[in-house]
Each structure stands twice: as structure tokens, then as C-alpha cells.
Amino acid sequence: xxxxxxxxxxxxxxxxxxxxxxxxxxxxxxxxxxxxxxxxxxxxxxxxxxxxxxxxxxxxxxxxxxxxxxxxxxxxxxxxxxxxxxxxxxxxxxxxxxxxxxxxxxxxxxxxxxxxxxxxxxxxxxxxxxxxxxxxxxxxxxxxxxxxxxxxxxxxxxxxxxxxxxxxxxxxxxxxxxxxxxxxxxxxxxxxxxxxxxxxxxxxxxxxxxxxxxxxxxxxxxxxxxxx
Amino acid sequence: xxxxxxxxxxxxxxxxxxxxxxxxxxxxxxxxxxxxxxxxxxxxxxxxxxx
Amino acid sequence: xxxxxxxxxxxxxxxxxxxxxxxxxxxxxxxxxxxxxxxxxxxxxxxxxxxxxxxxxxxxxxxxxxxxxxxxxxxxxxxxxxxxxxxxxxxxxxxxxxxxxxxxxxxxxxxxxxxxxxxxxxxxxxxxxxxxxxxxxxxxxxxxxxxxxxxxxxxxxxxxxxxxxxxxxxxxxxxxxxxxxxxxxxxxxxxxxxxxxxxxxxxxxxxxxxxxxxxxxxxxxxxxxxxxxxxxxxxxxxxxxxxxxxxxxxxxxxxxxx
Numbered sequence: 001x002x003x004x005x006x007x008x009x010x011x012x013x014x015x016x017x018x019x020x021x022x023x024x025x026x027x028x029x030x031x032x033x034x035x036x037x038x039x040x041x042x043x044x045x046x047x048x049x050x051x052x053x054x055x056x057x058x059x060x061x062x063x064x065x066x067x068x069x070x071x072x073x074x075x076x077x078x079x080x081x082x083x084x085x086x087x088x089x090x091x092x093x094x095x096x097x098x099x100x101x102x103x104x105x106x107x108x109x110x111x112x113x114x115x116x117x118x119x120x121x122x123x124x125x126x127x128x129x130x131x132x133x134x135x136x137x138x139x140x141x142x143x144x145x146x147x148x149x150x151x152x153x154x155x156x157x158x159x160x161x162x163x164x165x166x167x168x169x170x171x172x173x174x175x176x177x178x179x180x181x182x183x184x185x186x187x188x189x190x191x192x193x194x195x196x197x198x199x200x201x202x203x204x205x206x207x208x209x210x211x212x213x214x215x216x217x218x219x220x221x222x223x224x225x226x227x228x
Numbered sequence: 229x230x231x232x233x234x235x236x237x238x239x240x241x242x243x244x245x246x247x248x249x250x251x252x253x254x255x256x257x258x259x260x261x262x263x264x265x266x267x268x269x270x271x272x273x274x275x276x277x278x279x
Numbered sequence: 280x281x282x283x284x285x286x287x288x289x290x291x292x293x294x295x296x297x298x299x300x301x302x303x304x305x306x307x308x309x310x311x312x313x314x315x316x317x318x319x320x321x322x323x324x325x326x327x328x329x330x331x332x333x334x335x336x337x338x339x340x341x342x343x344x345x346x347x348x349x350x351x352x353x354x355x356x357x358x359x360x361x362x363x364x365x366x367x368x369x370x371x372x373x374x375x376x377x378x379x380x381x382x383x384x385x386x387x388x389x390x391x392x393x394x395x396x397x398x399x400x401x402x403x404x405x406x407x408x409x410x411x412x413x414x415x416x417x418x419x420x421x422x423x424x425x426x427x428x429x430x431x432x433x434x435x436x437x438x439x440x441x442x443x444x445x446x447x448x449x450x451x452x453x454x455x456x457x458x459x460x461x462x463x464x465x466x467x468x469x470x471x472x473x474x475x476x477x478x479x480x481x482x483x484x485x486x487x488x489x490x491x492x493x494x495x496x497x498x499x500x501x502x503x504x505x506x507x508x509x510x511x512x513x514x515x516x517x518x519x520x521x522x523x524x525x526x527x528x529x530x531x532x533x534x535x536x537x
Contacts, residue, residue, distance in 0.1 A: 154461075155458075158441065158454045158457075158458070159441075161450075162441065162444045162445050163444045164440075164444040167440075168437075168440060168441060168444055171433075171437045171440055172437040172440075172441060175430050175433035175434045175437060175462075176434065176461070176462065178430050178469050178472065178473070179465070179468045179469055179471075179472040182472045182473065182475075182476045183472060186475075186476060199475075202475065203475070206468075206471070206472060206475070209468075210468055213464065213468070214461070214464075214465075217460075217461050217464055218461070221378075221457040221460065221461060224378050224453045224456070224457055225453060225454060225457050227453065233348055233349045234348065236349065236352065236409050236410070236412060236413045237348060237349065237351050237352055239409050240351075240352040240355055240356070240406050240409045240410070241333070241355060243402065243405050243406065243409065244355040244359070244406065247398060247402045247405075248326075248329070248507065251395075251511060252322070252326075252511075255511065255514045255515060255518065258518050259514065259517065259518045259521075262518045262521035262522050262525070263521060265521070265522075265525045266521045266524055266525050269524075269525050269528040269529065269532075270528070272528075272532070273528055273532070
């Protein structure tokens with residue numbers, strides 16, 4: 001029964017975040033536009049050779065996701081902070097981890113929509129051929145996004161309350177995401193090719209391990225971080 | 229002995245000592261300032277007590 | 280403290296003496312926790328040990344078959360790398376201990392170790408590049424060790440930036456403990472991922488097998504550097520305690536109405 005209450009709290013926070021972000025014109029649209037703009041700039045910087053663009057496509061999509069994702073994470077706590085709603089939120093009965101889980105879920109939905117747009121634009125702009133094994137590619141993308149969202153939400157809960165949130169969040173987050181970036185880009189490249197060395201499987205396992213390790217660690221640490 | 233390698237060895241040891249002594253200097257300066265602040269505050273406190 | 284509490288419980292009017300007592304109480308608290316004073320002998324001993332160890336190692340080590348005298352960089356590079364890892368291990372241990380027990384001193388030790396560790400980390404990277412230029416012909420290779428050391432450096436730059444940009448002492452302590460512990464947790468994962476990333480594309484750089492002629496020199500250099508590390512962390516911790524004591528006294532003075 002308590003489990004169901006916790007789940008209701010998580011869902012309520014996630015739904016609130018997603019609806020406010022989608023309704024606010026400045027929210028989803030601008031973050032997604034930034035992702036697409038970064039892709040276009042990377043295409044201009046690396047092109048126009050079609051072969052070079054195709055090789056760089058995976059890296060470009062991931063970089064665009066990281067840079068625009070940072071903005072999304074910072075926003076996720078900003079609304080509460082500006083309206084002074086974080087304190088009351090913490091006062092509500094129920095375990096604190098539900099707040100983190102709710103924010104996580106909200107950001108996950110938000111980022112998934114954004115990544116879908118960025119990937120679609122990337123496939124078109126960089127001329128990426130869709131391989132037969134595209135579901136695995138989607139799986140890699142999903143695992144990478146989970147890792148990104150877990151750490152992004154966790155660090156945003158601190159960085160957005162500090163004095164220099166714009167700089168601090170990428171400074172904290174990007175070095176932590178090195179394994180995700182390496183695993184996701186290498187696995188995607190392998191899957192886009194023929195994966196002759198069968199390396200994608202090892203990278204996918206690494207991504208799963210990374211997601212589980214940091215999901216656990218951030219859930220434990222969040223209790224300490226969120227206290228006023 | 230390769231003469232060009234000697235340059236790199238000298239560079240390595242120089243960099244090491246610059247960093248070690250540089251950090252030591254930082255600690256000495258920062259420590260002096262912190263100690264002075266502390267003594268001044270402690271002085272003010274005991275002054276308050278005797279009032 | 281007990282006097283003040285008693286007065287609150289018995290609802291006695293707060294008189295002027297009450298205010299004075301409470302401010303001297305604060306003074307007694309800070310004096311009881313009087314910051315430690317690291318004596319200077321450790322500084323002299325540790326730096327003398329480094330000079331002696333380097334002199335010994337440079338004078339006794341024979342030229343290496345492959346690298347000639349370039350091998351002598353190892354005596355500073357490898358100990359610096361070890362000290363980096365020791366420091367960040369200290370950060371991990373004391374961060375977790377802080378979250379566990381919530382003692383201010385644990386936080387200050389972790390922060391001191393992080394600053395010293397970042398210094399040694401920067402030194403390690405510079406020495407790695409100075410080594411790489413003549414040994415491999417380039418300043419930088421995306422080698423697993425080099426790259427993960429760089430990522431480690433970035434993680435702890437983030438840690439120190441977080442501390443610099445947070446005002447509240449409690450918040451600073453809790454946040455940086457979380458960032459320090461989670462950052463340290465990431466180090467083996469980063470190392471493994473960069474290693475795979477490299478090895479799947481190119482053969483790894485030759486493993487460093489160490490001739491026994493060099494091990495003694497390396498060991499005494501590491502011990503000498505460890506003394507410097509201990510001195511640095513202790514001294515940095517002492518300064519952090521002093522600064523914290525000043526903050527507490529300033530707070531107490533402000534609460535006293537002055």
C-alpha cells in the first residue's frame with residue numbers, strides 16, 4: 001500500500017514537471033531547437049564531405065544531446081526555486097526519494113522527446129543509413145539517455161541552488177559522463193557498421209552497469225543533498 | 229647519452245619542484261592570513277568578555 | 280549552553296548577563312576546538328627526503344635499454360600519480376564518513392585532500408606530457424591511464440568549483456561529500472571504458488615492466504613524496520580549521536548583537 005502511495009507521489013511530480021515544461025513556450029521548444037542548432041553547426045564545421053559527416057554523425061548527435069540536456073536539467077529545479085516551492089515540497093509527508101524519482105521520470109520523458117527530435121534531424125542532415133538492427137541502436141540510445149538523466153538530475157539538484165549554476169552543472173556533469181559518451185558512441189558506430197568485432201555487446205553491458213551503479217548511488221546520496 | 233632527452237629530464241624535475249614549492253608557498257601565505265584572522269577574532273572575543 | 284537552556288525552560292526574562300554568558304559560551308566552544316598547529320619539522324623532513332631520494336635515484340639508476348636516461352622522469356611521475364590516487368581515496372573515505380557521522384572535521388579533511396590531490400593530479404599530467412614527447416613523439420596520446428587521469432582531474436576541478444560556489448557551510452559539506460564519493464566511484468568505470476575504447480581500435484601501449492634496478496629508487500621516492508603529501512594535507516586541513524573557527528566566531532559575534 002505504501003508502495004502505491006510512493007508511486008503516486010513520483011507520478012504527480014513527473015506529470016507536473018512535464019506539463020509545465022511543455023506548456024511554457026520557453027521550455028521544450030527552445031531546448032529542442034538548441035539541440036537542432038548545435039547539430040547544424042557541427043554539420044557546417046565538419047562537412048561538407050558526405051563520408052566525413054556520416055562518420056561524425058553519432059558523436060554529433062550525442063554532443064547536441066549533452067549540451068541541450070544540461071539546459072533541461074537546470075530548468076527542472078529552477079521553476080521550484082523561483083516560486084519558493086521546493087521547501088513546501090520537502091515538507092510533504094512521504095520519503096524524499098520520491099521527489100528525486102519524480103524529477104528523474106519527468107526529465108526522462110522530456111529528454112526522450114528531445115533525443116527523438118535530435119536523432120531524426122541528425123539522421124537526415126548527416127545522411128545516416130538506417131541499419132537492419134535498428135532496435136539495438138534505439139536500446140543503446142535509451143541506456144545512454146538513462147545514464148545522462150540520472151546524473152544530470154542529481155547534479156542539477158545541487159548546481160541549480162548554487163551561485164553559478166550555468167557553469168557548475170556542465171563542469172560537474174560532463175566528466176562524469178565520459179563512460180556514457182564512449183560507450184554510446186562506440187556501440188552506435190559498431191551497430192551502424194557491421195559490428196564485425198562484436199564489440200557492441202560489451203559496451204551495452206557497460207552502459208547497463210553504469211546506469212545501475214549510479215541509479216543506486218544517486219538515490220542513496222539524494223537524501224543528503226536535498227536537505228535545506 | 230641523448231642530449232635532447234636531458235632537456236626533458238630537466239624540465240620534468242623543474243616542473244615538479246615548481247609545483248611542490250608553489251603549493252608550499254600558497255599554504256604558507258594562506259596559513260599566515262588564516263592565523264592572523266583567527267588571533268584577531270579571538271582577541272576581539274576576549275575584549276568583549278572583559279567589557 | 281546548559282544555563283541558556285535552563286533559562287528557556289524556566290521562562291526567566293533574558294537579562295543582559297544572559298547575553299554575555301552566551302557569547303562567552305561560544306568562545307569556550309571555539310577554544311575547546313582550538314585549531315591544531317602543524318609543526319614545521321614535517322615540512323623540513325619531507326622536503327629533505329624528496330631531495331635525498333631524487334639524488335639517490337638519479338645517481339644510481341643505470342640508463343635504460345630502450346629509453347636511456349629518460350627513465351629518470353619515472354621517479355617523479357609515478358610517485359605523483361600514486362599520490363593523486365591516495366589523495367582521492369582519502370576524499371572518498373572522508374566524504375562517506377562525513378555523510379555517515381556528519382562531523383565538520385571529516386568534511387574539511389576531504390576538502391583538503393581534494394585540493395592537494397588536484398595539485399598532484401595536475402603535476403602528474405604535466406609530467407606525463409613531458410615524458411610522452413620524447414618517448415612517443417607526441418605530447419598527448421589517448422592512452423587509458425593518461426585519459427582517465429585527465430578525467431579524474433576534471434571531476435575534482437568540479438568538486439572544488441562546487442565548494443567555491445556554495446555559501447552555506449553545511450550545504451557545502453553535504454554536497455561536496457556526495458560529489459566526492461560519486462566522483463570517486465566513477466574512476467574505475469572511466470578507466471575501464473577508456474581502456475576498452477583504446478584497445479578495440481589499436482594495440483595498447485607496451486606494458487611497463489620494471490627492471491629491479493629501478494624499484495628501490497622508485498620506492499624511496501614514493502615514500503618521500505608520501506611525506507610531502509601528508510604534510511600538505513595536514514597543513515591545508517589546519518588552515519581550513521582556522522578559517523572555520525573564524526567564521527564561527529564571526530557568527531557568534533553577530534548573534535551576540537554586535
